[in-house]
Amino acid sequence: MSQQSQHDILIIGSGAAGLTAALALAEERTVLVLAKGRLDSGSTASAQGGIAAVFDAGDTFENHIRDTMVAGAGLNRLETVEFVVERAPHAIDRLSALGVPFNTEGHDLHLTREGGHSHRRIVHVNDATGLAVQQALLKAAADHPNITLLAGRSCIDLITGRHEERYSGSGRVWGVYALNEATGRVETHVARATVLASGGAGRCYLFSTAPRGATGDGIAMAWRAGARVSNMEMMQFHPTCLYNLEVKNFLITEAVRGEGGRLINPTTGKRFMPYYDERLELAPRDVVARAIDAEIKRYGLDYVHLDISHMPEDFVREHFPNIHEKLLGLGIDMTKEPIPVVPAQHYTCGGVVIDLRGRTDLPGLYAAGECTESGLHGANRLASNSLLECFVFGEAAATDILARWDEFEQPPPIRPWDESRVTDSDEEVVIKQNWTEIRRFMWNYVGIVRTTKRLERAQHRIKLLQDEVGDYYGHFRVTTDLIELRNLLQSAELIVRSALKRHESRGLHYTLDYPQTDPEARDTVLVP
Template sequence: MSDYDVLIIGTGAAGLTAALALADAGKKVAVLAKGKLGGGATEWAQGGIAAVLEDEDSFDNHIGDTIVAGAGLNDPDIVEFVVERAPAAIQRLADLGVPFNLGSDGDWHLTREGGHSHRRIVHVHDATGWAVAQALEKAAVLHDNVTLLPNMVAIDLVQGKHGVEFSTSGSVYGVYGYNRESGEVETLTARATVMAAGGAGRTYQFSTAPRGATGDGIAMAWRAGCRVANMEFMQFHPTCLYNLEVKNFLITEAVRGEGGILRHPETGERFMAKYDERLELAPRDIVARANDAEIKRDGLDYVHLDISHRGPDFVKQHFPNIYEKLIGLGIDITSEPIPVVPAQHYTCGGVVVDKHGRTDAPGLYAAGEVTMSGLHGANRLASNSLLECFVFGEAAADHIIQCWDKLPEPIAIRDWDESRVTDSDEEVVIQQVWGEIRRFMWNFVGIVRTTKRLERARNRIDLLRKEVNDYYGSFRVTPDLIELRNLVEVADLIIRSALSRKESRGLHYTLDYPETAEEAVDTVLVP
């Protein structure tokens, strides 16, 4: 058993922000990554970070844009809390060495994205997430109080029921983790645990999320007794590259923000005027549904996103990584359009937290995409996601530091028991069930929904849950089995949430209830 002051599950922006703040305060911190470092969603974020950084803009504008995008389901106090802390978060990242783009006057170079009324996206070309991740990882590696534990797959949170002396306490004292290198399950304990395990994009067949985004943190917190909310709000990014060789390559929102035009691939028609007066700068849910409608109506494989009219120098300067990636695939974006399709992109719902990052389980905090903080509401405004990670990662760390003396010491925990299980001889079952879940979630719980499709999905997940639970109870855990167990849990939460919402709002669009209700109410599931 390994003891630390604080355990953090996840090495993305939220996890490492919390880790560095805690380590600077003298806490001994262990940070778990279920694969290699940098395998999470942060490195994939191309666009940037939203913050009010010019005189023409204001906090009220940023708050208003966030609530409009969120279809009124946001918590206004949380939106204000995050927006007002954005400039300081940007400055801390700059101080860490993140090389944000600057204008000719030496001020921040700001771009604009869909749903924003002003230019307020600070960025590092079109690879902001990668630059941020590099700076955070470097600082964590160099910090004496931070221990990085790659290849450690969290299985379940440790609570009183896992104690040597059984307790009904719901307090979280750490986690059981599967060590990929040794093949053994280790018991990791701490006074406080921060869940920063990311979203659940891989519940869907088509997603821009990294391979490990299987909803682990949401499922673990749910099993530990935490409420989960608004899981029906899955954001589908309008523009994922359509290419049979390369899957899940995102074409950043900023391409549309800098003048990119969506066109019908056969007629060349600019079609967004049929769907929204804001054209390509409409919120993502509207643009994704428009792309989906064009593709389904005419039996297309994709639509076109065209930025070539801005000229080669502009395109190469603003989108160097996208240009290089696509030129290697035979697509010259300075002279021809990009084939794009919608794909699952972001999990707006998750574990319920307050403004300190506290969950319902004492000792367990959460930050980032794994949470439902109240910031995003029914649809996330572009580039508010990384911002949420920095603000809530720091908020959780601050609360842990302030309340340190009130947090109980970990109790003695029983070691993982494998005495009644064997090695699996049916690995094909895991791959089969995984593929089945992702296909029916895409077809039945996707961009446009109906009650009949959702009920079909519910019937299938009920059957698969029994299969997976039987499998989990019979065989030794493996990373794939751990992820599949979580995938079933999260898919069930998404379906239940979608069935309970009898309206269309934000990212949840159902043909059976196309109108938006007068009152905006969260969908809260209680274990």
């Protein structure tokens, strides 16, 4: 018999979006927050850059809106961009009140600049903003009597009308079945409303800056439950991830280029961005990533160099203390020599379709953050708009749930998880092999530059793997690895299907078969 718990509201994910929603909801209701692995193992803690907000004297909301739309190649929804940008200063004020120690100059916030921004508007805590934000939010949540934080829970599937003791085809979401990673038992967590804040699907790719757990769980669960998913082909690749075979996923922040860093071809010794874009190293991420990808392919390189050693030593150390220290530990002194970098998957711009209140298509299910497609990012996310989206939509979802509380009825009796017909797996090697295979063909066939033929090859492999994984899932007890593999494969399938539907190149989706950009921007919406 599986354990059952009931709270007013269930939140899946303990990053910026989930904890923002939890803190707002806990003023009036009891909240359960579930995290896969540790409470701080999501993407929020590794966000180096900062949070984009208009505070600069010469800056305006209109400028921030325009920069976001330009980066998003017109695919953004204007009303969403306005909604988020106008709420940014309020989000910063609330974080300051929670004790986030933002860098200041005199009485004002210190603002840095990143690619795609027309003004200095990145509010930051040195080069480790996300970590400071995560710590402040977690402390506030842990101290709140109405919030229960449970780590080590891998969510398997959303509980919907199909799982009611008296079956219903309503699509209404009542919570989630989750594996307790410590005991191996499946728990039933029931709530009147559920908020999905589970992060992106970056681990579909071989090289990614995303944490180990970014396997598209929320996107896959919402899709299986019947929610629409949009723009999954828009995968952002960060141009500069440290190239080091021992250290995976160490990001060299955009701000290194913002403060004067140059990209150099190690074979020719030449700076190469002048050949690709007049904005040089400060061009948007998709442009810079494609330029690096082109140099690597053309010259057969493993990496290119990012060099800021021409700037004064004190300046570099002061601006990038964490990166400087981390690189020194690896034998690289960025004040004297270049840093070897490669592009890596960085951000999932598509996801579960939501409106301005954070509502999904499914009654009782809300979503916020990287697992969603809100219309903010369009075809390419502007630097430092991601944390911002988490705060704004975490709060928007909470506000709507509290305003409509009387409409959320008590959950009906739910069937417990049934594992009467499965056994323990005797072939963990199958999971490992399939995981590696997916990440490799996604990198090679569905990466920075695509072709229809490559996408079709990826699709063919996904079909074969789906039969294999489905069969495995039906016969063996769930483990975190198996849950993640199933979700990873589902996310990969959505990415490839979306990419094949878009017959143009726009923003992050660049295909050699359709190099032109259509006059009208259209979302790629997949309906279950």
